[in-house]
Amino acid sequence: MSISREQLLAMTSINELRQLNWQDLRERSLTVEELVHIYTVCECFWQWSGRPEDPHAELKSGNHSDGYINSRIPLSYANICELLGYQMAVYFQRCNPNAKIDVVVSPSYGAMGIGMFLAKFLRAQYFYTEKSASGQSWNAHVCEDKVILAIDELLTRGVSTGATIRAIKEGSSGKVNFYPEILILINRSNTQSVEGLAVSSVFDFKMEDYRPAECIPCKQGSVALPPKRDGNWKEFQRQMKK
Secondary structure, three states, X not given: OOOOXXXXXXXXOHHHHOOOOHHHHOOOOOOHHHHHHHHHHOOOXXXXXXXXXXXXXXXXXXXXXXXXXOOHHHHHOHHHHHHHHHHHHHHHHXXXXXXXXXXXXXXXXXXXXXXXXXXXXXXXXXXXOEEEOOEEEOOOOOXXXXXXXXXXXXXXXXXXXXXXXXXXXXXXXXXXXXXXXXXXXXXXXXXXXXXXXXXXXXXEOOOOEEOHHHOHHHHXXXXXXXXXXXXXHHHHHHHHHO
8 A cells, every 4th residue: 555645744754764665655656745855854955945045056067056956865775766766667657658668778876776676667677887088988788679768867967868878879889779768757957858869757846057147046145055065055954944
């Protein structure tokens, strides 16, 4: 029997979340509110309040943002990773009931766990590209008649996702048969396609990135802080709880 939305939202500690099983949501889809709750309990989700007195994020790129998502911690718990992999599979099969996927491929390293679980539920093989000086590299061999589904756990600018697709094309000796969609767990951008493949995402969040000179939160008086430096993340989490 599925646990209810209310039961999941009542879980307020990681220890409680670690008791979740993918079968707990076998009969229904995870809601956006529940996903945000899981990530918030793991302290891996933040969105600017819109209040000038609250800070917004300064990213590693130097740009500013009104949102921040980190999948590394939630997906490091195997049960949560499997649950989200199952949710991706259910979403994909609901949207593409006649699709037959032979191989699931993800970038390394963030999407490797969820890629493995997704392949399990799609009854497919799983491979991953490897990090390299050029971004990602591909050393596996997939027969030309096999359908490849490219996936990622988080789409921000599409850099690693695009590098994965290019690596497979460049590293394959023959034709590559990609499924015409990229499956994404969380799309926090406005990106609709990557390397000619349509983006299909289970969860979508509207989060804006700005060049510092064009940053709307800055113009409203908010201060930009690096989320993971000097204890700033605690301040960002306090903002979420106001």
